[in-house]
Amino acid sequence: MTDLSTGVDREPVVRVSTLELFFDLVFVFTVTQLTAVLAGHPDWSTAGRVVVLLLMIWWMYDGYAWLTNTVAPTDQVRRGLLLLGMFGFLMIALAVPGAYSGSGWVFGVGYFLVNAIHSGLLLRASPTAMRQLAPLNLLSAGLVLAGGIVTGPWRVGLWVAAIAVMAVSPYLHPLSEWSISSAHFVERHGLIVIIALGESVVAIGAGAAGLELTPARLGVAGLGLVLSFLLWWLYFGGDDVKAEHALDSVPSARRGRTALHAFGWAHVPLLLGVVVFAAGVKKAVVYAGGHLYPAYALLLAGGVAIFLLGDVLFRYFLCIGSRRYRLIGAFAVLATVPIGLASTVAQLGAVALLLVAVITVEAHRTPSPDPASTAAPAAPVH
Numbered sequence: 001m002t003d004l005s006t007g008v009d010r011e012p013v014v015r016v017s018t019l020e021l022f023f024d025l026v027f028v029f030t031v032t033q034l035t036a037v038l039a040g041h042p043d044w045s046t047a048g049r050v051v052v053l054l055l056m057i058w059w060m061y062d063g064y065a066w067l068t069n070t071v072a073p074t075d076q077v078r079r080g081l082l083l084l085g086m087f088g089f090l091m092i093a094l095a096v097p098g099a100y101s102g103s104g105w106v107f108g109v110g111y112f113l114v115n116a117i118h119s120g121l122l123l124r125a126s127p128t129a130m131r132q133l134a135p136l137n138l139l140s141a142g143l144v145l146a147g148g149i150v151t152g153p154w155r156v157g158l159w160v161a162a163i164a165v166m167a168v169s170p171y172l173h174p175l176s177e178w179s180i181s182s183a184h185f186v187e188r189h190g191l192i193v194i195i196a197l198g199e200s201v202v203a204i205g206a207g208a209a210g211l212e213l214t215p216a217r218l219g220v221a222g223l224g225l226v227l228s229f230l231l232w233w234l235y236f237g238g239d240d241v242k243a244e245h246a247l248d249s250v251p252s253a254r255r256g257r258t259a260l261h262a263f264g265w266a267h268v269p270l271l272l273g274v275v276v277f278a279a280g281v282k283k284a285v286v287y288a289g290g291h292l293y294p295a296y297a298l299l300l301a302g303g304v305a306i307f308l309l310g311d312v313l314f315r316y317f318l319c320i321g322s323r324r325y326r327l328i329g330a331f332a333v334l335a336t337v338p339i340g341l342a343s344t345v346a347q348l349g350a351v352a353l354l355l356v357a358v359i360t361v362e363a364h365r366t367p368s369p370d371p372a373s374t375a376a377p378a379a380p381v382h
Contacts, residue, residue, distance in 0.1 A: 016068075016184060016187050016188050016191060017068070017072070017073060019073050019079060019082060020068050020073070020188065021191065022086075023064065023082060023085070023086055023089075024191060024192050024195055025195065026086045026089045026090055026093070027057075027061045027089055027192070028192070028195045028196055028198075028199060029089075029090070029093040030057050030089065030092060030093040030096060031196050031199050031271065031274065031275060031278075032093075032199055032202065033093050033094075033096035033097060034050050034053060034054060034096060034275045035199060035203055035275050035278040035279050035282070036097065036206075037049075037050060037096060037097055038050050038275060038276065038279040038299070039203075039278075039279035039282050039283060039299075042279065042283075042295035042296060042298075042299055043295065047276075049099075049100055049156075050272075050275065051272065052156070052159055052160065052163065053096060053099060054268070054271065054272055054275065055163050055166075055268065056111065056144060056159065056162060056163060056166075057092060058267070058268055058271060059140075059163075059166045059264075060089075060111065060114050060115060060118070061089075061192075062263070062264050062267070063115075063118050063137070064085065064114075064118060065185070065188050065189065065192075065263075066178070067118055067121055067122055068184075068188070069180060069181055069184050069185055069188070070122065070125055070178065070179065071121055071122065071124075071125040078121065081117050081120070081121060082117075084113070084117055085113075085114050085117045085118065087110075087113070088110045088111070088113035088114035088117065089110065089114055090110070091106055091107070091109065091110025091113070092107055092110040092111055092114070094106065095107035095110060099148075100155065100156075104147070104148040104149070104151075104155055105148045105149055106148070107144075107148050108144050108145035108146070108147060108148020108149060109145065109148070111141055111144045111145065111148075112141045112142070112144065112145045115137055115138065115140070115141035115144075116138070116141070118137070119133075119134045119137050119138060122134070132172065132173050132174075133169060133173045136165060136169035136172065136173070137169070139165055140162045140163075140165040140166045140169070141162075143158050143159070143161050143162035143165065144158070144159060144162045146158050147159040147162065170257075170260050170264075175256030175257050175260060176252075176253040176254070176256060176257075177256075178255075178256040179252065180247065180252075180255045180256055180259050182244050182245075182247040182248045182255075183244055185247065185259055185263060186240055186243050186244040186247065186263075187240075189263045189267060190235075190236065190240050192267075192271075193232075193235055193267075193270060193271075193274075194232065196271055196274045197228050197231060197232055197274060198228075199274060199275075199278050200224070200227075200228045200231075200274060200277055200278040200281055201224075201225060201228055202278075203224075203278040203279070203281055203282040204221050204224045204225065204281055204282070204285055206282055207281070207282035207283065207284070207285030207286050208221060208285045211285075211286065214288065214289060216288040216289040216345065217285060217288040217289070219288070219345055220284050220285050220288035220344060220345060220348060221285060221288075223345070223348035223349060223352060224281040224284065224285065224348065226352050227277070227281070227304070227348065227351060227352055227355070230352065230355040230356065230359070231273075231274075231277070231304070231307055231355075233359060234307075234308070234311055234326065234355065234358070234359065235270070235311055235314075237321075237359070239315070239320055239321050242318075242320040242321065243262075243314075243318055243320055246318040246319060246320050246380050247259065247262070247318065247380070249380070250380055258317060258318070258380050261317040262313075262314055262317035262318045262380070263314075265313070266310055266311075266313035266314040266316075266317055267310065267314070268310070269306050269307070269309050269310030269313065270307055270310035270311060270314065271310075272306055272310070273303050273304065273305070273306035273307025273308070273309075273310055274303065274307060275303070276299050276302050276303030276306055277299070277300065277302075277303025277304055277307065278303070279299050279303070280296055280297075280298075280299030280300030280301070280302070280303050281300060281348075283296040283299065283300075284296065284300055284344050284347075284348060287344050288344055288345065289344075290343075290344060291340065291341055291342055291343055291344055292340040292341065292344050292347065293341075294337070294341060296340070297336075297337045297338075297339075297340030297341055297347060298337055300336075300340060300347060300348070300351070301333045301334050301336050301337050301340070301347070301351060302334065304330075304333045304351055304355070305330040305331070305333050305334050306330075308326050308327070308329055308330035308333070308358075309327070309330045311326055312326050312327050312330070317380060318380045319380045321362075322362045322365065325358045325361050325362050325365075326358060326362075328358075329354055329355065329357075329358040332354050333351050333354050333355075336350040336351050336354070
């Protein structure tokens with residue numbers, strides 16, 4: 001159908017099903033596990049390992065977002081297979097804490113199961129589109145499985161090789177054959193960001209578990225909630241509608257490539273930012289009455305900075321909203337690390353004030369739309 005206000009041909013609206021939301025809850029458990037791993041050992045080696053795990057997990061999760069965008073889970077067979085896929089993701093999540101040690105094989109088996117179900121469902125629905133992609137998917141899954149079986153540097157090497165296959169496979173495959181429902185795609189990815197941000201709230205509770213609820217700890221918990229809210233505001237703030245219109249404005253032949261860049265690659269730093277921030281705020285609750293150690297102060301500020309950089313990329317690929325002040329804000333929040341070394345509360349407050357400043361400046365710099373005429377969005381970057 002055609003949007004009369006913009007003249008853009010829009011796909012029929014397909015909303016996210018409750019089964020997909022249930023699936024997302026299982027996926028977000030992996031975010032909880034990654035946060036716990038990083039908070040437990042906040043060093044560069046652990047951070048690198050978390051990035052490798054997140055890249056593999058996100059690639060497969062996003063594959064399911066593409067799957068349900070193409071194949072609605074409307075019959076019993078598809079629902080049953082999605083349930084089996086959830087079990088695979090549950091295996092992955094349970095294996096995350098020991099993925100580089102004893103439970104690596106569980107991670108590999110779970111990943112191969114999730115991948116096989118994904119490829120099988122799409123081969124049934126779109127055999128032409130999957131003819132080239134399925135072998136590459138199974139190759140990457142085989143590398144993940146092999147990496148889970150071997151030990152030591154071989155495990156990391158095979159998993160990095162799997163990520164390399166995942167990264168190049170979309171560019172060896174004609175994404176023009178995929179039909180993207182913009183409303184469904186934007187809503188699905190927006191919901192996963194909301195659920196992931198909810199993990200940062202859960203991290204506050206995990207950090208406070210078993211500790212005395214002092215005024216300082218309650219204040220830090222409140223500031224952590226405010227920061228999660230501000231990150232939500234930065235990602236959404238009305239721009240989810242703009243994102244849907246921007247994706248709609250891309251010709252169908254190029255829409256898949258734009259969706260890959262904006263919702264695939266750009267969402268990696270967005271989710272990584274949430275994981276890092278959640279690990280930082282979890283520790284901030286523990287040290288609420290004093291100061292943070294350098295690693296924890298860096299987690300807190302670095303998570304927000306990574307999230308902002310991911311949001312800048314997301315907006316760049318779709319050509320929506322402002323990006324300049326978010327980019328400045330990403331570097332500015334890193335300057336709060338020394339503040340955290342003196343006072344936990346002061347660093348949280350400083351980061352919150354910086355985010356409020358970014359939101360406020362953008363609100364005053366962005367011109368109000370003319371209600372009589374809504375211009376079509378700029379052409380997204382492909």
